[in-house]
Amino acid sequence: MKATLNPYNPGAGVPPPELAGRDDLIEQARVAVIRAKTGRAAKSAIMLGLRGVGKTVMLNAVEAIAEEQGCQTALLEIDPDKPLAQQLAPQLQHTLHRLDRMKKAGADLQKAFASLRSFGAMFKASIGEIEFGLAGPAATGDLTIDLTELLLAIGEAAKKRETAIVLLIDEIQYVQKGDLSALIMAMHKVSQRQSPILLFGAGLPQLAKLAGDAKSYAERLFDYPPIGPLSDTGARQALAGPAEREGVKYASDALDFVLEQTGRYPFFLQVWGAHCWEAAAKSPITLADAKKASIAATAALDEGIFKVRLARLTERQRSYALAMAGFGPEPVHSSDVANQLGLSLSQAAPIRDELIKKGMAYSPERGLIGFTVPKFDDYMRRTCTPKPPGRRKGKSAG
Ligand SMILES: Nc1ncnc2c1ncn2[C@@H]1O[C@H](COP(=O)(O)OP(=O)(O)OP(=O)(O)O)[C@@H](O)[C@H]1O
Ligand SMILES: [Mg+2]
Structure with missing residues (x-):
């Protein structure tokens, strides 16, 4: 069928034509964001799952929800070779600038900027010029203490403006171990003070253990929703929904076959869907089309994903x-x-x-x-x- 109308979207972090089977997770995130924003206790969450299950897509969805609710977001993908402080500081600076635009600068905001400035200087983070800010507390060089100070200062400024800060951290398993423990400690203090800062992370499944090693109470501090293959219904929706909107149906045995071949993994569903569309001459997409597509999809994955990883x-x-x-x-x-x-x-x-x-x-x-x-x-x-x-x-x- 026409390539120009192919609705599927296989790729890394690219929005699917239909975000299927994640309604509960999205609702939980929405509740947490609203609770944080309205000054209520809310639990941070770290989504754990294998490659291609849709973690990045979920973080983007949470970011959209947070923005819709008028919260300030900071999204970063961890670079394993850089200390956390250097990656976090520029993002927090953006966040502070956005808070700054919400109301005339107050002493609370100046304090947060000052805290960021000394944090940036201490951890050699390249942040832009900070023109104003009172002389704040000097950073100590201990990431746990300094990050806690900084987050609390930012949280205070957010609270005054009746908003919340939502930190979104992708590939969180790559945060260096000492940094991870500092981040957890800081979030612990933040949640004790009911400061309106939430953390949504996403990473590979070893992270719960890593975090557990870092600080034993991390297990209670965060939810760790596992994110895996879609349910049967979710997978059918992910595949059939986008085609249907283009007036194209799947034969039911074709749909069963694709579900079986993909193990209901979101990335594979997109890849198989795209190839089914290519293989079929017209609606409905038949089992023969799906089988042809499966051969092409496997070859494409071998070349595009697996071979590179093996190399x-x-x-x-x-x-x-x-x-x-x-x-x-x-x-x-x-x-x-x-x-x-x-x-x-x-x-x-x-x-x-x-x-x-x-x-x-x-x-x-x-x-x-x-x-x-x-x-x-x-x-x-x-x-x-x-x-x-x-x-x-x-x-x-x-
Ligand atoms: N709920 C969903 N329904 C349908 N397709 C989805 C869903 N979630 C993700 N996808 C699709 O799956 C693919 C992979 O998504 P994403 O990049 O978010 O996965 P990931 O878990 O972050 O992978 P990685 O660990 O490699 O970063 C994308 O093409 C995306 O559009
Ligand atoms: Mg990802």
Whole structure:
């Protein structure tokens, strides 16, 4: 069918034609934002999920809700190579400028600007000129203390203007460990004081554990809504809804087939949808069309996503990943992977950690390891030198 009318939108962080199956999460976010804005206690949330489940899209949706409610937002995607303070400060400066535009500058706002200025200077954050601001409390160099001071000052200014600050942090698993604990401590103080600042984060699933390690009460401080494949209804809606608006239907067996092929993962639904549209000559999209589309979609993913990721791995990381893949799509015991490779646990552990650091793998709980990209196991089994799966012991690739 006409490429110009293809409604699907596969990509990173791009808005889907239909944000399906996330109504509850969106409602929870809306409630939290409104509560914060009206001076009530509200809980921050960190959405955890694999690659391509729609975390960035959800953060963007929360940002839109917050703006709709008249809150001030600051959205950032964490760069693993930079300290948090340097990434946060410029965003907070924008936020303060927007608060500044809401009402004539007051002493509270001046205090917040002053706090930001000393924070920026202390942590070498490049923020633009801050022309005004009283001499504020000097930063101490301890990120926990300084970030707490800064957030409380900003929160105070927001409260006076009857608004809330909504921080949106994507790829939050990349925040350096010490910084993460400082962020959690600061948010803890903020919530104790009922300051109108909310944090919505999104990251890979190992984050809950990371945060837990950072500060034990982090588990109570935040909600950690898991975000995964869509429900059956959600997936059908994500696929059929956009086509229907163009007057195109799916045969029911075609829809079933795509759901099965994609595992109901949002990114895959977009990819498959786009290829179904391409493969079909007219409505309805048939099972034969969907099967043709599936071959094209798989080839496109292999070339566009998987191959690039595989190329980023060193030889020993590749062997480790291949051994993992042998066990199938679910997370596997790292001891089994080590066995499979003929390595001891302590020999295999550094390779596993490298894969985690590269964002290729995650550990859902102690001792388990899984791929962050759904279907990557399948790709490896299809394209890399096959090794028999199972718990075979003995020497294989070292
Ligand atoms: N609820 C949804 N319904 C339909 N499509 C969705 C939904 N959520 C996300 N998508 C689509 O899935 C794709 C991936 O979304 P997004 O980039 O937000 O995922 P992500 O979890 O942030 O992935 P990554 O971990 O790689 O950053 C996009 O094409 C997006 O439009
Ligand atoms: Mg993302």
